[in-house]
Amino acid sequence: MSTIRKKLISYDELHNLDSKGLTVIVEEMQLTIFVVKKDKQIFVYENSCPHTQGPLDWVPDNFLDGNQKFIMCANHGALFQINDGLCVYGPCKSQSLRALPFEIENGEVYLLV
Ligand code: FES
Numbered sequence: 001m002s003t004i005r006k007k008l009i010s011y012d013e014l015h016n017l018d019s020k021g022l023t024v025i026v027e028e029m030q031l032t033i034f035v036v037k038k039d040k041q042i043f044v045y046e047n048s049c050p051h052t053q054g055p056l057d058w059v060p061d062n063f064l065d066g067n068q069k070f071i072m073c074a075n076h077g078a079l080f081q082i083n084d085g086l087c088v089y090g091p092c093k094s095q096s097l098r099a100l101p102f103e104i105e106n107g108e109v110y111l112l113v
Pocket residue numbers: 049050051052053054056073074075076077078090091092
């Protein structure tokens with residue numbers, strides 16, 4: 001099966017510790033995802049909490065906790081490490097967000113599916 005590339009955002013669109021939610025259509029399937037930038041690195045996760053499989057954000061594009069140290073699920077307060085999506089606090093502790101493959105080319109971030 002061939003890989004599909006979907007442009008998500010420009011690398012410079014996000015500042016350090018910014019996050020952004022996006023909906024991507026891939027072969028007629030809707031994928032809700034979010035992108036986080038931390039220390040010049042980009043992370044892309046499916047917007048689905050391991051606890052209930054619901055979205056993490058109540059406020060659009062707001063996926064981090066108050067200290068901007070963790071990704072936070074707004075539903076029941078689970079905290080996830082930004083760099084690997086591992087839940088370190090909350091009802092889904094030890095489970096992980098689903099990291100999605102991506103690449104950066106010419107300043108653009110592309111999802112690989
Ligand atoms: S839905 Fe995310 S912590 Fe409950």
